[in-house]
Amino acid sequence: MKLLVVGSVAFDAIETPFGKTDKILGGAATYISLAASLMNVKSGIVSIVGGDFPQEYFDLLTSRNVNLDGVEIVKEGKTFFWSGKYHNDLNSRDTLVTEVNVLEQFNPVIPESMQDAEVLLLGNLHPGVQLSVLENMPQRPKLVILDTMNFWMDTAMDVLKLTIAKTDVISINDEEARQLSGEYSLVKAAKKIHEMGPEYVIIKKGEHGALLFHDGKVFAIPAMPLEEVFDPTGAGDTFAGGFASYLAKKQKFDFDTMKSALIAGSALASFTVEKFGTERLQEISEAELAGRIQEFKELTTFEVEI
Amino acid sequence: MKLLVVGSVAFDAIETPFGKTDKILGGAATYISLAASLMNVKSGIVSIVGGDFPQEYFDLLTSRNVNLDGVEIVKEGKTFFWSGKYHNDLNSRDTLVTEVNVLEQFNPVIPESMQDAEVLLLGNLHPGVQLSVLENMPQRPKLVILDTMNFWMDTAMDVLKLTIAKTDVISINDEEARQLSGEYSLVKAAKKIHEMGPEYVIIKKGEHGALLFHDGKVFAIPAMPLEEVFDPTGAGDTFAGGFASYLAKKQKFDFDTMKSALIAGSALASFTVEKFGTERLQEISEAELAGRIQEFKELTTFEVEI
Numbered sequence: 001m002k003l004l005v006v007g008s009v010a011f012d013a014i015e016t017p018f019g020k021t022d023k024i025l026g027g028a029a030t031y032i033s034l035a036a037s038l039m040n041v042k043s044g045i046v047s048i049v050g051g052d053f054p055q056e057y058f059d060l061l062t063s064r065n066v067n068l069d070g071v072e073i074v075k076e077g078k079t080f081f082w083s084g085k086y087h088n089d090l091n092s093r094d095t096l097v098t099e100v101n102v103l104e105q106f107n108p109v110i111p112e113s114m115q116d117a118e119v120l121l122l123g124n125l126h127p128g129v130q131l132s133v134l135e136n137m138p139q140r141p142k143l144v145i146l147d148t149m150n151f152w153m154d155t156a157m158d159v160l161k162l163t164i165a166k167t168d169v170i171s172i173n174d175e176e177a178r179q180l181s182g183e184y185s186l187v188k189a190a191k192k193i194h195e196m197g198p199e200y201v202i203i204k205k206g207e208h209g210a211l212l213f214h215d216g217k218v219f220a221i222p223a224m225p226l227e228e229v230f231d232p233t234g235a236g237d238t239f240a241g242g243f244a245s246y247l248a249k250k251q252k253f254d255f256d257t258m259k260s261a262l263i264a265g266s267a268l269a270s271f272t273v274e275k276f277g278t279e280r281l282q283e284i285s286e287a288e289l290a291g292r293i294q295e296f297k298e299l300t301t302f303e304v305e306i
Numbered sequence: 307m308k309l310l311v312v313g314s315v316a317f318d319a320i321e322t323p324f325g326k327t328d329k330i331l332g333g334a335a336t337y338i339s340l341a342a343s344l345m346n347v348k349s350g351i352v353s354i355v356g357g358d359f360p361q362e363y364f365d366l367l368t369s370r371n372v373n374l375d376g377v378e379i380v381k382e383g384k385t386f387f388w389s390g391k392y393h394n395d396l397n398s399r400d401t402l403v404t405e406v407n408v409l410e411q412f413n414p415v416i417p418e419s420m421q422d423a424e425v426l427l428l429g430n431l432h433p434g435v436q437l438s439v440l441e442n443m444p445q446r447p448k449l450v451i452l453d454t455m456n457f458w459m460d461t462a463m464d465v466l467k468l469t470i471a472k473t474d475v476i477s478i479n480d481e482e483a484r485q486l487s488g489e490y491s492l493v494k495a496a497k498k499i500h501e502m503g504p505e506y507v508i509i510k511k512g513e514h515g516a517l518l519f520h521d522g523k524v525f526a527i528p529a530m531p532l533e534e535v536f537d538p539t540g541a542g543d544t545f546a547g548g549f550a551s552y553l554a555k556k557q558k559f560d561f562d563t564m565k566s567a568l569i570a571g572s573a574l575a576s577f578t579v580e581k582f583g584t585e586r587l588q589e590i591s592e593a594e595l596a597g598r599i600q601e602f603k604e605l606t607t608f609e610v611e612i
Contacts, residue, residue, distance in 0.1 A: 039612065089490055184395055187533045208514035211531060220528035220605050225517060227493045246612075260610040286612075293610050299526050300606050304566040304599050306345065306552075306592075 002248040003043040004114050004141070005032045006133045007123025007237070008103060009053070009071060013083040014276060016090065016231050024277045025057050026082065028123035028147070031234040034281045035241030035268045037064035038289060041249050044114040046070035046133060048106045050077035060282070069111040077102035090229045091206065108133050119143045119248040121240060122167070127152050127160040134166055143253050145169040146198070147240045150176050165197040168253070171240050173204045186211060187218070200258055202243075204236060212255075212262050219259045222299060224270040224292070231276045235269045238281065242268035267292040308554040309349040310420050310447070311338045312439045313429025313543070314409060315359070315377060319389040320582060322396065322537050330583045331363050332388065334429035334453070337540040340587045341547030341574045343370035344595060347554050350420040352376035352439060354412045356383035366588070375417040383408035396535045397512065414439050425449045425554040427546060428473070433458050433466040440472055449559050451475040452504070453546045456482050471503040474559070477546050479510045492517060493524070506564055508549075510542060518561075518568050525565045528605060530576040530598070537582045541575045544587065548574035573598040 012026030029045045036043035044067035051073065061068060083097035106129055120141040122130040127148065134144060146167040152160050153176065164170060170193060178184055181192035190201045190213035201213040207229075209222040242265035250257050270292060274280045318332030335351045342349040350373035357379065367374060389403035412435055426447040428436040433454065440450060452473040458466050459482065470476060476499060484490055487498035496507045496519035507519040513535075515528040548571035556563050576598060580586045 185533055185535075187531050205514065208511065209526075209528060211528075218531050218605060219608070220515075220531065221608075222515060222517075222526035222528060225493050225524050225526065227491055229491075246610075256609070259608040263608055263610045264612065290612060293612065296610075299524060300608075302525070302527075302565040302569055302606075303562070304552075304569045304602075306570065306596060306599065 002041050002117065003036050003119045003121060003244055004046065004110070004117030005029045005036075005043055005121050005123055005241075006046045006108060006130060007032060007121075007125055008080050009045065009047040009049050010080040010082060012233060012277060013081070013097070014231055014233050015085040017086070017088050018230055019276070021276050023081065025060070026234065026277060027080065028125070028237040028240075030061070030278060031237035031272065031281065032121060032123055032241030032244070033061060033066040034064060034278055035238045035265075036245040036248075037066060038268060038281065038284065039242065039245035039249055039264065041245040043067065043245070044070055044111075044117065046108045046110055046114070048072045048074065048102050050079040050102045051075040053079045067113060069113050070109070072106075072109070074102045074105070077105075084233075086232065090232055108136070110136055115139075117141050118251065119145065119244055121244040122146045122163070123237065123240065124149055127156050127163040131159060131163040131166070134163070143168050143247060145171065145240065145244050147171045147236070148176070150179055153179050161196060164193075167198050169200040169202065169258075170198040171202040171204065171236075171243070173206065173236075177201075177203045187213075190218075202262070204239065210239075210262060210266065212258055214255050214258065217255060219255075219262065221262055221266055221296070223266065224295065224299065226270065226273070229273045232273050233277060235272050238272040239265040239269040241265070263293060263296050267296055308347050308423065309342050309425045309427060309550055310352065310416070310423030311335045311342075311349055311427050311429055311547075312352045312414060312436060313338060313427075313431055314386050315351065315353040315355050316386040316388060318539060318583060319387075319403070320537055320539050321391040323392070323394050324536055325582070327582050329387065331366070332540065332583060333386065334431070334543040336367070336584060337543035337578065337587065338427060338429055338547030338550070339367060339372040340370060340584055341544045341571075342551040342554075343372060344574060344587065344590065345548065345551035345555055345570065347551040349373065349551070350376055350417075350423065352414045352416055352420070354378045354380060354408045356385040356408045357381040359385045373419060375419050376415070378412075378415070380408045380411070383411075390539075392538065396538055414442070416442055421445075423447050424557065425451065425550055427550040428452045428469070429543065429546065430455050433462050433469040437465060437469045437472070440469070449474050449553060451477065451546065451550050453477045453542070454482070456485055459485050467502060470499075473504050475506040475508065475564075476504040477508040477510065477542075477549070479512065479542075483507075483509045493519075496524075508568070510545065516545075516568060516572065518564055520561050520564065523561060525561075525568065527568055527572055527602070529572065530601065530605065532576065532579065535579045538579050539583060541578050544578040545571040545575040547571070569599060569602050573602055
């Protein structure tokens with residue numbers, strides 16, 4: 001097992017200016033594992049679903065080389081469900097429904113088959129759950145990556161800080177970095193977050209790309225400029241999944257490899273937003289992914305001689 | 307004469323969270339010409355000032371190899387004056403005073419010494435003035451670059467569109483691109499602006515960098531992440547000045563050279579914001595500029611192998 005993923009496996013119902021879906025496959029761990037499969041990295045999920053979760057979704061993930069030994073099924077329970085409606089600019093959304101359901105009673109257990117994972121990605125979930133997974137690993141993975149969001153800063157900051165203190169890489173957006181650090185300047189925010197524990201700080205800026213901070217150095221990538229963002233759901237999770245998988249594959253955790261991993265994550269996330277939910281992730285080929293990475297090269301490469 | 311600049315030469319009084327200035331040297335053409343001098347490009351200014359404009363400012367510009375033959379002095383008039391106060395995030399500001407003064411009666415005349423300019427930069431001014439300069443050049447320069455802003459879209463859209471139709475490169479910010487095109491997606495906005503005339507469309511995104519669109523291709527650069535923006539005044543003008551000077555120096559106007567020019571402009575602009583007004587631009591050395599361009603390389607360069 002290269003990559004162990006903790007996160008939700010869920011139903012989403014999404015409405016955008018371009019249309020709407022019924023309940024479809026969603027959840028952070030789902031996007032992350034699909035991203036890993038596109039990088040040819042074997043991943044395993046620790047999560048929980050209800051008896052209503054269809055076999056076809058399990059089959060889809062299994063066919064993608066995703067180990068589901070760690071997904072608890074609560075027969076009499078219902079799977080986590082989120083429904084949201086995006087505004088016209090696709091940059092903001094209203095949550096219409098959040099049914100936490102079985103996730104409320106989630107007490108993660110790490111199956112033996114996953115205990116040797118080299119990279120642990122703590123997907124966006126209650127930080128108490130993230131921490132308990134980390135503490136229950138018989139040996140600390142070589143790299144621990146944390147994805148979180150403002151909701152946990154508002155409701156569980158103390159345990160979030162304990163969790164952050166134990167991670168190597170944190171991935172949050174610009175507003176969250178400001179909230180976590182109390183600094184407006186992202187350079188200053190990253191410094192304060194380094195002091196909280198993580199050696200690597202990723203600040204995501206949506207359509208403006210992302211920054212990676214480490215040891216006084218910084219790397220910046222733009223987002224791929226797209227004519228249309230069709231559905232942003234899962235883009236952040238896909239990014240985290242691509243990033244973590246690249247590192248799990250390379251088995252190197254230095255700054256240069258982290259830069260490459262950021263590109264891999266961004267390239268994958270740029271596909272996710274092209275269709276509803278996981279649809280686009282399910283269909284892209286290796287050649288398409290290689291092509292998108294080449295586009296990132298062309299987007300950013302320059303020569304200057306003054 | 308390599309670069310002809312049309313734009314304001316003015317007084318600014320600036321207040322930021324870090325302090326405030328008295329009336330200091332300002333104006334689009336001032337920043338542009340200082341940027342040109344740092345690129346070792348000879349520029350000339352067409353502008354207008356009042357009798358209150360001090361000799362020391364003329365001397366400063368002349369010492370920087372800036373030709374001032376085209377700067378009309380209205381002895382009994384007063385120089386354009388702008389005063390503004392930046393908010394705490396430095397991303398927005400309130401205009402406290404705008405005294406248009408002599409600029410109101412500006413009827414630009416291009417001295418013979420400047421009529422052979424190869425690159426014409428129409429700095430941010432009333433588009434009627436920009437158009438009259440362009441139409442009064444005895445021969446069209448090889449490259450015409452237009453810088454404008456939302457104020458002219460609100461008040462003089464018709465003549466602005468006539469001006470845009472005659473330019474090769476337009477430089478505007480993201481909100482202005484949306485206003486000008488009626489499109490939210492910047493990729494779509496750039497397409498519509500191409501159709502208005504310019505083959506090259508630069509969309510500036512402030513702290514998020516800039517995009518360059520040409521012939522279905524796109525290039526993206528991040529802004530240099532800074533701990534502190536001290537004073538953003540003149541950053542856009544410096545950017546335009548560095549961009550235009552690089553092209554005037556290289557005498558090449560293809561996509562790859564435009565990319566490099568964008569980096570040169572961004573590197574220079576990243577200095578401008580470090581101190582009040584033109585202060586930082588007046589003191590940087592060639593070595594500092596080369597160092598900043600190297601930092602841009604390090605900020606954006608990566609290798610990926612999936």
